[in-house]
Amino acid sequence: MLRSALLRLSRSQSARRLAESAAARRAARRFVAGPRLADALGAVHQLRQKGLFTTLDHLGENVTRLEDAEVATQAYLSLVEALAHGGLPSNASLKLTQLGLRLDRQACASHLRRIAQRAAELHMFLRVDMEDSSAVDPTLEICRALRAEGLANLGVVIQAYLYRSQADIDLLLREGFRIRLVKGAYQEAEPVAFQSKSQVDANFDTLAWQILQHAQRVPDSWGSKDGRVPPIAAIATHDELRITQVERHAHQLRLPPAGLEFQMLYGIRPDLQLALASKGYPTRVYVPYGTEWFPYFMRRLAERPANLGFLLRNVARL
Numbered sequence: 001m002l003r004s005a006l007l008r009l010s011r012s013q014s015a016r017r018l019a020e021s022a023a024a025r026r027a028a029r030r031f032v033a034g035p036r037l038a039d040a041l042g043a044v045h046q047l048r049q050k051g052l053f054t055t056l057d058h059l060g061e062n063v064t065r066l067e068d069a070e071v072a073t074q075a076y077l078s079l080v081e082a083l084a085h086g087g088l089p090s091n092a093s094l095k096l097t098q099l100g101l102r103l104d105r106q107a108c109a110s111h112l113r114r115i116a117q118r119a120a121e122l123h124m125f126l127r128v129d130m131e132d133s134s135a136v137d138p139t140l141e142i143c144r145a146l147r148a149e150g151l152a153n154l155g156v157v158i159q160a161y162l163y164r165s166q167a168d169i170d171l172l173l174r175e176g177f178r179i180r181l182v183k184g185a186y187q188e189a190e191p192v193a194f195q196s197k198s199q200v201d202a203n204f205d206t207l208a209w210q211i212l213q214h215a216q217r218v219p220d221s222w223g224s225k226d227g228r229v230p231p232i233a234a235i236a237t238h239d240e241l242r243i244t245q246v247e248r249h250a251h252q253l254r255l256p257p258a259g260l261e262f263q264m265l266y267g268i269r270p271d272l273q274l275a276l277a278s279k280g281y282p283t284r285v286y287v288p289y290g291t292e293w294f295p296y297f298m299r300r301l302a303e304r305p306a307n308l309g310f311l312l313r314n315v316a317r318l
């Protein structure tokens with residue numbers, strides 16, 4: 001109930017105005033590196049010293065004007081240049097609704113093409129995040145079309161809560177895509193998605209096994225040593241039971257730690273991030289930055305309503 005309410009609020013403009021108070025901004029800083037690219041680069045340097053790779057997300061989604069999609073495209077071009085020229089063990093993650101997916105698909109594809117072309121010139125990988133279920137087909141269509149044009153530096157995200165994901169993974173792996181597996185962060189209805197945590201967890205384990213088996217069979221499935229290109233198998237969760245299961249599967253398949261990557265969000269379970277890195281697994285932290293943090297922050301609250309207490313403590317400090 002609370003999760004649904006928080007996810008509904010994440011799309012509300014009036015809640016957004018109310019929440020963008022100094023207190024909420026302060027609370028959001030637990031999950032967001034800061035408003036500027038320089039803040040994100042600072043976080044990348046700190047995490048690198050701890051042996052962690054990163055992927056940077058310039059926050060923003062569901063733009064309502066194509067001018068804003070162009071601004072986001074420019075921001076990503078600057079991000080890719082900064083990461084490449086800084087020689088950082090990092091890549092970028094982006095959302096297609098920030099590049100105009102809901103306004104004009106052709107324009108969105110052409111924005112992504114520009115970013116991906118420049119990224120390819122700089123040997124940089126881009127991960128296309130997955131949004132709500134209405135965005136899955138258009139997102140995958142655009143990624144496939146650009147891959148067919150030769151842009152092989154685009155990876156995708158698959159959500160374990162969707163019934164369709166097993167079939168999507170099967171095809172995407174055969175097409176050569178690198179996949180990040182997540183549980184799924186949006187509000188989805190019963191006709192398209194599992195509703196209970198236990199069902200989502202069970203499907204996550206099944207899908208992780210499917211991806212790891214493929215990674216074990218394909219010779220070119222590892223990531224690059226410089227931390228820019230992830231392996232084919234990227235397992236993104238903070239759930240220790242899922243992680244233990246993945247480790248077991250990898251062991252069973254004789255897939256060494258370097259053959260897969262764990263990914264977690266900035267500000268969540270830093271202890272677990274370090275523990276996995278110390279076992280030799282490439283471990284990547286998703287670092288969001290920018291001023292459009294509200295929907296991202298609300299999804300983090302919805303995942304763990306106990307985080308509301310953290311927000312309220314910040315309000316009380318005013």
Ligand code: FDA
Pocket residue numbers: 128129130131157159182183184185186236237238239240263264265268269285286299300301303304307
């Ligand atoms: P689960 O929700 O079961 O949490 C397991 C444990 O992790 C909790 O018990 C708690 O300890 C900790 N935890 C989880 N969330 C927390 C939070 N918000 N605050 C504090 N502790 C928390 N989703 C999507 O739909 N599209 C996408 O593109 C992405 N991309 C993405 C990238 C990366 C790197 C990660 C890690 C996650 C995503 N997600 C995503 C989000 C994902 O779908 C999911 O909502 C979150 O990862 C939370 O689910 P867990 O797998 O951690 O499990």
